[in-house]
Amino acid sequence: MAELLQVRNLKKYYPVKSGVLQRTTGYVKAVDDVSFTLHEGESLGLVGESGCGKSTLGRTVLQLIKPTAGEVVYDDKNLSDLSFREMKPYRKELQMIFQDPYASLNSRKKISNIVTEPLRIHKISTIKEREEKMEEILEKVGLNRAFADRYPHEFSGGQRQRIGIARALMLNPKLIIADEPVSALDVSIQAQVLNLLQDLQEEFNLTYLFIAHDLSVVKHISTRVGVMYLGRMAELAPKNALYKEPLHPYTQALMSAVPVPNPLIKRERIILKGDVPSPQNPPSGCAFHTRCSACMAICKEQRPELKEVQKDHFVACHLY
Amino acid sequence: MQISTDKKTQPALAANEEKAISPRLEAWRSFKKNKLALTGATIVLFFIIVAICAPIIAPEGINDQKLPQRLLAPSADHWFGTDDFGRDIFSRVVYGARISLWVGFLAVLGSIVVGCLLGIIAGYYGKWIDALISRIFDIMLAFPSILLAIAIVAVLGPSLKNALIAIAIINIPNFGRLIRSRVLSVKEEEYIMAAKAIGMKDSRILLQHILPNSLAPIIVQGTLAIATAIIEAAALGFLGLGAEAPNPEWGKMLSDAKNFMIQAPWTMFFPGLAIMLTVLGFNLMGDGLRDALDPRMKN
Numbered sequence: 001m002a003e004l005l006q007v008r009n010l011k012k013y014y015p016v017k018s019g020v021l022q023r024t025t026g027y028v029k030a031v032d033d034v035s036f037t038l039h040e041g042e043s044l045g046l047v048g049e050s051g052c053g054k055s056t057l058g059r060t061v062l063q064l065i066k067p068t069a070g071e072v073v074y075d076d077k078n079l080s081d082l083s084f085r086e087m088k089p090y091r092k093e094l095q096m097i098f099q100d101p102y103a104s105l106n107s108r109k110k111i112s113n114i115v116t117e118p119l120r121i122h123k124i125s126t127i128k129e130r131e132e133k134m135e136e137i138l139e140k141v142g143l144n145r146a147f148a149d150r151y152p153h154e155f156s157g158g159q160r161q162r163i164g165i166a167r168a169l170m171l172n173p174k175l176i177i178a179d180e181p182v183s184a185l186d187v188s189i190q191a192q193v194l195n196l197l198q199d200l201q202e203e204f205n206l207t208y209l210f211i212a213h214d215l216s217v218v219k220h221i222s223t224r225v226g227v228m229y230l231g232r233m234a235e236l237a238p239k240n241a242l243y244k245e246p247l248h249p250y251t252q253a254l255m256s257a258v259p260v261p262n263p264l265i266k267r268e269r270i271i272l273k274g275d276v277p278s279p280q281n282p283p284s285g286c287a288f289h290t291r292c293s294a295c296m297a298i299c300k301e302q303r304p305e306l307k308e309v310q311k312d313h314f315v316a317c318h319l320y
Numbered sequence: 321m322q323i324s325t326d327k328k329t330q331p332a333l334a335a336n337e338e339k340a341i342s343p344r345l346e347a348w349r350s351f352k353k354n355k356l357a358l359t360g361a362t363i364v365l366f367f368i369i370v371a372i373c374a375p376i377i378a379p380e381g382i383n384d385q386k387l388p389q390r391l392l393a394p395s396a397d398h399w400f401g402t403d404d405f406g407r408d409i410f411s412r413v414v415y416g417a418r419i420s421l422w423v424g425f426l427a428v429l430g431s432i433v434v435g436c437l438l439g440i441i442a443g444y445y446g447k448w449i450d451a452l453i454s455r456i457f458d459i460m461l462a463f464p465s466i467l468l469a470i471a472i473v474a475v476l477g478p479s480l481k482n483a484l485i486a487i488a489i490i491n492i493p494n495f496g497r498l499i500r501s502r503v504l505s506v507k508e509e510e511y512i513m514a515a516k517a518i519g520m521k522d523s524r525i526l527l528q529h530i531l532p533n534s535l536a537p538i539i540v541q542g543t544l545a546i547a548t549a550i551i552e553a554a555a556l557g558f559l560g561l562g563a564e565a566p567n568p569e570w571g572k573m574l575s576d577a578k579n580f581m582i583q584a585p586w587t588m589f590f591p592g593l594a595i596m597l598t599v600l601g602f603n604l605m606g607d608g609l610r611d612a613l614d615p616r617m618k619n
Contacts, residue, residue, distance in 0.1 A: 059513075062517060064513060064516055064517055084521075087519070088519045091517065091518060091519035092519070095517065095518070096513075096514070096517040098510050098513065098514060099510070100510055103509055103510035103511065104510040104511050104513075104514050105511055105514075106511040106529055106533070107343060107533075108343055108532050108533060117515075117518065117520075118518040118519075121518055121519050121520050121524075122518075122519065151341065151342055151343065153343075154341065164514075167514070167518070171518070
């Protein structure tokens with residue numbers, strides 16, 4: 001598969017200021033040296049605990065948050081070097097679906113206004129063509145075209161998320177970054193929206209960067225899965241390999257927490273001790289060593305590189 | 321909604337026939353239910369009509385002096401009595417509505433425009449420009465507002481126009497701070513991030529997304545501010561810093577009448593009543609608007 005987008009050593013540090021003079025006393029390392037490649041047509045799932053930097057990573061890739069360092073290469077261009085104006089044509093191809101469908105739609109605007117806004121911003125097509133495109137996309141995402149004249153508060157969460165998806169599709173994007181698109185929805189609606197996303201992927205040949213904290217959701221939609229811990233990529237592997245044979249001790253612990261729909265099966269749960277360390281002051285060496293059951297001397301001193309230990313199976317751990 | 325796990329997308333959800341309810345329509349519906357607010361709006365509307373139709377309503381001109389008829393008590397000829405120059409107080413109060421409402425609206429409009437501009441810049445761009453604008457607001461708010469108004473009029477010279485400017489200036493920080501805080505909260509909303517993601521410019525985001533979502537408290541505060549602006553104008557007029565002599569400004573009329581308070585109390589009573597009623601009307605209406613527009617009051 002062709003490479004669509006490359007992320008190289010991406011970092012996003014937020015300065016922590018304190019004292020009267022607001023001097024920078026440290027950094028919160030939300031995204032700390034993350035690299036991966038997105039292939040055309042795939043869905044890369046990103047999982048991790050709250051606060052591990054998944055959403056920041058997604059937004060940094062789209063340059064909605066400017067990265068501290070590192071490159072996001074798309075179409076042979078480093079997006080982080082581009083100015084607002086230079087970035088604009090690429091925004092058509094890189095779109096985003098947001099987590100909270102109640103917050104991501106402006107409640108004072110009609111659905112037609114919200115959905116056609118991307119076309120107006122990029123000055124694409126005439127008013128009539130925009131209408132037609134909107135009706136086509138609304139039906140694609142399973143909404144009645146008569147809904148166009150209504151306001152967001154008249155819709156349920158699932159319907160609102162469909163509107164958000166319609167907005168992202170209006171510009172015929174190649175890559176969609178979905179930032180926890182179903183975590184705010186009821187479980188029954190989650191399945192509908194996930195299936196919709198899969199159907200749309202087939203139809204429009206979309207590539208997804210799918211951010212979630214729910215392992216079963218990620219398993220359902222992804223072809224590859226990346227596991228993040230404290231702003232770093234711990235493991236990155238094709239879905240089946242990762243779910244069948246997780247290598248990183250953190251991934252193993254995560255996997256053991258996935259509920260099994262059979263009460264008779266005895267499960268061995270790996271319970272992690274302690275809390276996630278503060279990203280402002282991450283542990284030395286491997287960020288996971290404070291909670292790892294297989295911690296060795298080297299783990300405390302040297303940060304493990306993300307290495308390919310099996311084909312397409314990358315892991316950042318000194319065990320391998 | 322039914323649970324579905326099959327691969328095909330759910331068919332289009334049925335649309336029902338009801339008309340779309342805009343946030344504005346919803347606010348109007350809740351405003352209509354509020355009796356006090358409607359009373360306030362009626363009073364305000366009444367004074368606006370009086371102000372517009374003053375030449376038709378007023379039986380005499382504002383400066384028709386009839387010295388033999390000085391300080392007459394209210395009667396069928398002179399509903400509100402006459403003042404020390406024999407002028408018809410009813411006519412003067414009716415024309416006074418023009419001045420007071422004009423000063424109220426214009427001063428508040430001026431402070432909203434300037435305050436919003438500064439507040440939006442401070443809230444959206446933050447950093448040093450926010451610090452600068454906010455400190456200026458703090459300094460202005462450190463003075464008692466009427467004292468600041470007196471100082472400004474003292475510098476500009478006493479006249480109705482300068483009183484209006486002074487009232488506009490002292491109200492700027494109230495609106496500026498209000499809109500700044502709204503912008504601060506609105507700009508963190510996800511739909512602003514969504515607008516950025518589709519490539520919207522800052523200026524367009526400000527105008528199309530942030531400003532409309534920040535206006536509700538401004539409308540409420542604006543209505544209440546008209547009431548205080550009318551009082552402030554009257555106070556400046558009373559102190560001789562507002563409207564000049566023959567103008568029938570309500571505060572000025574009170575000030576002129578204070579010497580005859582005992583022998584001819586109507587000279588003070590009616591302008592005072594007019595001030596009280598307009599202010600009450602605007603306050604009731606403002607409270608009603610707050611209830612109707614505040615998202616927390618819904619449901």
